[in-house]
Amino acid sequence: MSYFEAFFDYIQKISGKLLSEDDEHLLTAHFKPRKLRKRQYFLQEGDVCKYIGYIVKGSAKTFTVDEKGHEHILKLSVENWWLTDFESFYRLTPSRFNIEALEELEVLQTTHAEIEEFLKHIPAFSAMSNVISQNNTIAAQKRMQAINYSAEERYEELVSNYPHFLQRFSQNMIASYLGLSSETLSRIKKNILK
């Protein structure tokens, strides 16, 4: 299946609506395939995030670097997710985040202006956007609860929500994503096995 076929399927599945031939042509004309090698940046801190990418293949991390030079991962993204810093993308402000490919990464990307067009002219696209917004809002509400969770609870939450992350990402990445030191995560796993 080509890049676009999978993308079209995704839109139709999420939105519950069909894409017309015209819709598909419009999307094909304005979403550009882009490949990044492992460790290449999709976005660098300080830049405005001009693009939003639909991940066809591969994975990426969104992270900040603190004064001590430590990395903090905010988001781990895989196939069929959207890749961007929403704040920078919507508001055209310089981003505080970095987005880096963790594996060979293939995305279909476009700009904010074009997204606005799709929303106006493609009903399935706009329905998809609403569904994703809902999902985002719900996910945010959930992750917010993590503030009060212990290290172990955060890990178990991850195991039940995103079990495939464990196969896909190194323990260091997972620890950073959970806001834990990698030593602590190592001990937690040992503890759970007992």
Place this chain on the structure above:
Amino acid sequence: MSYFEAFFDYIQKISGKLLSEDDEHLLTAHFKPRKLRKRQYFLQEGDVCKYIGYIVKGSAKTFTVDEKGHEHILKLSVENWWLTDFESFYRLTPSRFNIEALEELEVLQTTHAEIEEFLKHIPAFSAMSNVISQNNTIAAQKRMQAINYSAEERYEELVSNYPHFLQRFSQNMIASYLGLSSETLSRIKKNILK
């Protein structure tokens, strides 16, 4: 100004679009004013959150209670904010949250089915919904970073983002919202004054 005038202003301001007379009639017909006294519940854990409310006056807390009986505040809501558990509201699942009035609370409330109608028929409403989704996504992205913040950093973040919260809510509420014990918050404030 009546309940509804302020509400209409809000919609027009956020969406950047005008409401027609018909729009206003539709909204007036389907948003019901509701008053809650201090400590009354807008939503109780285990119930499906049937309503979404626009806060005209007053404030509320959204919280969970853990096994030890401790309260954890997830959200503090004031005038011109929307009050609901989005997960329960959108998905019609029993809520894990409680929402309780902290002051005499006046809302304009409606149901999911009616919101769908407004989204379909009132362009300003649907534009507003998109803007709010964007804001939500951005706010969630920001609050997510708090995982790696120290107690003091979380507090300072709050001071700069929501300074009015400090006047409005007790220190206990603020502490719970930040995921800190109230003793810790007390010490932090003392520390900062020096």
Place this chain on the structure above:
DNA sequence: GTATTTTCTTGATTTAGCTCATCACTTTGA
């Protein structure tokens, strides 16, 4: 207007999770 509940402060103690350090094991790359 006084009793009662709630809020805030401060001290002493405990603890979860971080930091630092070391070692073994695996993967990557020139």
Place this chain on the structure above:
DNA sequence: TCAAAGTGATGAGCTAAATCAAGAAAATAC
């Protein structure tokens, strides 16, 4: 191919924040 980098485990010690306890101050209720 073998050096370098990355990954994961484990121990020792440290520290930020929680818990427990008690009293002062403020707000609320009768």
